[in-house]
Amino acid sequence: MTLFEHDGRLLVVDCGVLFPDVDQPGVDLILPDFTPILDRLDDIEAIVITHGHEDHIGGIPFLLRHKNDIPLVGSQFSISLVEAKLKEHRIRPTSTVVAEDETLDLGPFGLEFLAVNHSIPDALAVGIRTSAGTVLHTGDFKMDQLPLDGRITDLAGFARLGSEGVDLLLSDSTNAETPGFVASEREIGPVIDDMFDGVTGRIIVASFASHVHRVQQIFDAAHNHGRKVAFVGRSMVRNMGIAQDLGLLNAPAGLMVSMDEAVTLPKDKVVFMSTGSQGEPMSALGRMASGDHRHIKVEPDDTIILASSLVPGNETAVYGVINRLAMTGATVIHKGVAKVHVSGHAPAGELLYVLNTVKPSNVLPVHGEARHLQAHARLAVQSGVDPEQVIVAENGDVIDLVDGKAVLAGHVDNKLIYVDGLSVGDVGEPVLHERRILGDGGFIAATVVIDSENGKVVGGPTISAKGFSNDPNAFDDVLPLISDAMEQAASEDVSDPYQLQQILRRTVGKWVNDTYRRRPMIVPHVLEV
Structure with missing residues (x-):
């Protein structure tokens, strides 16, 4: 969650969640700390959504609990995902749908939206023009030159903003340590199709519940091999239903079947498309691995494909699921042994392209752990940005942009807000410390x-x-x-x-x-x- 302030008005860009580490037992979600702005909610012009991943939209329902009429601005798919989430919280939002190449004025903020390619459709970067300067926030992005939907990152738009003068660039840092350029999503389809060859048992594929392009590739492979597809997991069913309604996911007639029908089909005629690629214990795949899924019991002739990357911090959980699945005798295929996934984030070569194209006066690396932010900062310096104008910030840091120069001007006290069941914020570090003691001793x-x-x-x-x-x-x-x-x-x-x-x-x-x-x-x- 990034907060911009100008002329007494506020603009929020994204409002996501973190997922707990092993040293945060019992915690379901981790929210940004809204405390510093709770007395200024009337000053917020809107929440701008760059894309629909949980780490960018998952906190919106909790912020709207404090004021449910804060306007939401985002692409059609992003807004649809948020609205479905808010419906579960019984919140009816005020939404504005925008698309790439569109502009929107919100108080003192002039917004321009640009297409970016990511592992979810309809992702946007946002240019923010104010009388104090121009900011470009890339959101999460990569530069796949052959994306499945033909929607590439708008480098020409980045260059145009750069020629006008970008005073501050906030850019995705997740893969800043990874050299080179990202592989194309199109390289994954043939690999998955080959994996379907000769498989006589069931095929179970786990992916992010928002990765429409990966699901489309599974649809295509299933259709080619005469298999039906059933969705497993509530978020997968919900998100892919939205994608189909918006025409982002195309299934040949008769390809999709219900879970009840799928379990009656011959083993060589079905594919289960599941959540749980990150080892979440309560996800569909997690329950299969522990033998608790009410429909699917993993068998030795099953083939299980984890078509996703490992989110930093989830490695232990994911390999735990892989090991439990392997113990059943099933064949388990993951990114470590086959090319079943490519990252949705730009590696170092692509980040340098953006830096050289935009030529920003100041750079603020965002979205990544400390090592990723530092790696991105080094890239910015290598591209010619003054080292004093590259700021590696921590949560709560306040950056002032004055006369084209960004400076670290202060810090707002904040903490992680833990969600445990229906409770928000009543679990803090003292309680977690006690839980760790209980868990250890x-x-x-x-x-x-x-x-x-x-x-x-x-x-x-x-x-x-x-x-x-x-x-x-x-x-x-x-x-x-x-x-x-x-x-x-x-x-x-x-x-x-x-x-x-x-x-x-x-x-x-x-x-x-x-x-x-x-x-x-x-x-x-x-x-x-």
């Missing part, structure tokens, strides 16, 4: 009952534990230590329950550390009678 509850008058132990001590040990006698040795510690406290006239709880916690904690070299969560209970 388990839980021990120690209880003693004391006489409220003299502080002597009259019941217990007892210990119960979860996630610590299978040995029912594991805590026999610590019970007398607890009794001794409580008696010592009574002899010293220590009767305050809080102080006794701390003595109980220290006693158990020291014994666990000395005996097991572990650090479980210890919860002491001192009951007075």
Whole structure:
């Protein structure tokens, strides 16, 4: 989520989500921190959407919960995806559909939209003209010269803006460390078609639920080999339905079948098009891998194709799914062993093309981890941009653009906002720290009952534990230590329950550390009678 401010008005470009890492247990989504603008929602002219991927639109419903009439601006497919998502949140947005080569004035912001090629249809870059300067935000893009839909990145438009003078370029950095140029999507189709040859079992393909072009290639291969296709996974069904309605996905008559019909077909006559390419445990493929899917049980003669790249941070989850699928005896094909996917992001060679074409005065690498931003910054310097005019920013950094010069001017306090179930923001780092302790070392509850008058132990001590040990006698040795510690406290006239709880916690904690070299969560209970 990027926020632009000019003449007291605000413009939001994209509003996405992050997905949790393994050290964020229980978290479903991670949102931008809206706190710095909650008292200025009336100042927002619109939310401009560059494309419909979750990391660019997933946070919109949560922002619109605060003010549901903030206008949305984006391409037809992007707006359709957002509106379907908002319908689930019971929000009816105010939307404006735009296309490449169109312009739109929103308050002090003059917007121009340019086509960019990405792994989702209808992606847009946006030029933002103001009296303070001109900004070009590329969104996510690559420069496939032979895309399936014939829609290439508008380098001519980039060059035209560059000739007018781009004061600040915000450009996709995801593949900045990767040299060269991206392979064409057209190279994937024949590979997938060849994989269908000679397969006698079912074919299960997992892909991003928004990758319309990949799904089209699966349709084409299935049609060529006399197979029917069924969608598996709610987001796949929803997104591809939208793509079909908009004419972005073309299926020959009779190719698509329902799940109920698909499971009755001969194995060599069906393809399942599934979600779960990133190892998500609750996705369709994740449930197949764990044997929990209610329709599909993976069998040894199945062929499973993961037609996607590995999103950084998801490697462990993806390979876990691959291993579980392989244990069934099925054939598992992924990007590491066959050319079943190409990235949707421009590598270094293409980023240099953009830098040399636009010739921006200032560059702000966006969209990527720290190493990607730094790599992109080095490319900008190599292309001739003054090193002092290349800014690698962190979340919350404020960049001022004045008289054609961008400077890091300050920082807005912000934090990651965690979504856990239906709750937004009530889980923070202290709770996650406790969850990590529980996940690493388990839980021990120690209880003693004391006489409220003299502080002597009259019941217990007892210990119960979860996630610590299978040995029912594991805590026999610590019970007398607890009794001794409580008696010592009574002899010293220590009767305050809080102080006794701390003595109980220290006693158990020291014994666990000395005996097991572990650090479980210890919860002491001192009951007075």
